Amino acid sequence: MFFTRKARKEVEELTWRTIDQEIDEPGFGRLEQYLRDSDEARKIYVESHWLHTALLFHFNPDYGKRFMPAKNTEQMFMEELMKSEPLADARELARKQRSKKSASSPRAN
Secondary structure (H helix, E strand, O other), X not given: OOOOHHHHHHHHHHHHHHHOOOOOHHHHHHHHHHHHXXXXXXXXXXXXXXXXXXXXXXXXXXXXXXXXXXXXXXXXXXXXXXXXXXXXXXXXXXXXXXXXHHHHOOOOO
């Protein structure tokens, strides 16, 4: 599926409405359809959630201590993200991204 600028912009807008808990039912339906049909939409969705979480922790370093005291923040975020039902199709994409990241990171000898 070719992903147009207009579609990308709509996915970004719908994703941020979801994050801000301001999305309406028709918008949520459109976002779900994009997530089902497009790798690019899933990538945008996951990256937006990563950015949101990074900003939360940047501006409030103690934010995660309330619910993530013992685990690596990135690991915990990904575990919670993978539990989300609307992200069923995005789970595989996130796993692939983690695998690529692990494969490309330098290893200590």
